[in-house]
Amino acid sequence: xxxxxxxxxxxxxxxxxxxxxxxxxxxxxxxxxxxxxxxxxxxxxxxxxxxxxxxxxxxxxxxxxxxxxxxxxxxxxxxxxxxxxxxxxxxxxxxxxxxxxxxxxxxxxxxxxx
Amino acid sequence: xxxxxxxxxxxxxxxxxxxxxxxxxxxxxxxxxxxxxxxxxxxxxxxxxxxxxxxxxxxxxxxxxxxxxxxxxxxxxxxxxxxxxxxxxxxxxxxxxxxxxxxxxxxxxxxxxxx
Numbered sequence: 688x689x690x691x692x693x694x695x696x697x698x699x700x701x702x703x704x705x706x707x708x709x710x711x712x713x714x715x716x717x718x719x720x721x722x723x724x725x726x727x728x729x730x731x732x733x734x735x736x737x738x739x740x741x742x743x744x745x746x747x748x749x750x751x752x753x754x755x756x757x758x759x760x761x762x763x764x765x766x767x768x769x770x771x772x773x774x775x776x777x778x779x780x781x782x783x784x785x786x787x788x789x790x791x792x793x794x795x796x797x798x799x800x801x
Numbered sequence: 802x803x804x805x806x807x808x809x810x811x812x813x814x815x816x817x818x819x820x821x822x823x824x825x826x827x828x829x830x831x832x833x834x835x836x837x838x839x840x841x842x843x844x845x846x847x848x849x850x851x852x853x854x855x856x857x858x859x860x861x862x863x864x865x866x867x868x869x870x871x872x873x874x875x876x877x878x879x880x881x882x883x884x885x886x887x888x889x890x891x892x893x894x895x896x897x898x899x900x901x902x903x904x905x906x907x908x909x910x911x912x913x914x915x916x
Contacts, residue, residue, distance in 0.1 A: 721904075721905075723907075728810075728892075728910065728912060729909055729910060730805075730807070730894050730896075730907035730908050730909045730910045731845075731894070731896075731907040732907070733904055733905075733906075736904060777844065777845070781905075787898045787905070788835065788847055788850065789835070789845075789847070789896070789905055790847075791844045791845045791846075792844060793843070793844045794842075794843070794844050796842075
């Protein structure tokens with residue numbers, strides 16, 4: 688079984704400041720890793736994913752995440768945030784073999800202040 | 802990109818009635834879909850895996866008779882909340898992986914309020 692821990696339930700930052708949202712996972716098998724973003728009363732949108740290859744993955748809107756196998760982490764970062772980045776962010780994993788179920792972390796609410 | 806459409810986006814119903822939520826994959830076929838439940842300010846909890854042409858697989862603690870799932874075609878799965886009670890009020894979200902799993906596409910979610 689897999690589990691995901693997002694250490695921060697809320698992260699307030701000022702506009703144009705850098706941000707890091709932390710994610711650690713636990714799994715006895717190899718996994719794929721994802722970050723999803725959720726705006727109020729909406730479903731989830733994929734932000735970025737790690738499947739294989741380069742451990743640093745990037746999204747089109749400036750976010751990046753680095754897969755660290757030894758630390759079992761997949762932290763999300765952005766060097767300069769915008770007001771529009773205000774949302775709930777979920778880290779998730781799924782095992783590579785077998786059932787395609789996503790296991791989510793608790794979520795981190797990112798609030799950008801002007 | 803792939804789109805999953807969920808309907809309705811919100812519904813209010815009286816206690817004791819049943820509510821059906823639809824989840825459609827619009828531009829791809831999904832032999833498997835997933836139903837999640839999300840409480841306010843909490844994460845998504847997987848309720849069940851919907852399998853086209855066969856019975857759904859429910860997670861531990863989820864009542865099969867209360868949350869009926871039907872996956873009658875490769876593009877449609879439905880979740881029916883039967884004899885709804887106020888504690889069933891929640892945000893329900895469906896998702897569908899496309900092909901070999903590399904990403905799950907999510908519906909817009911359904912806000913269910915039972916009064």
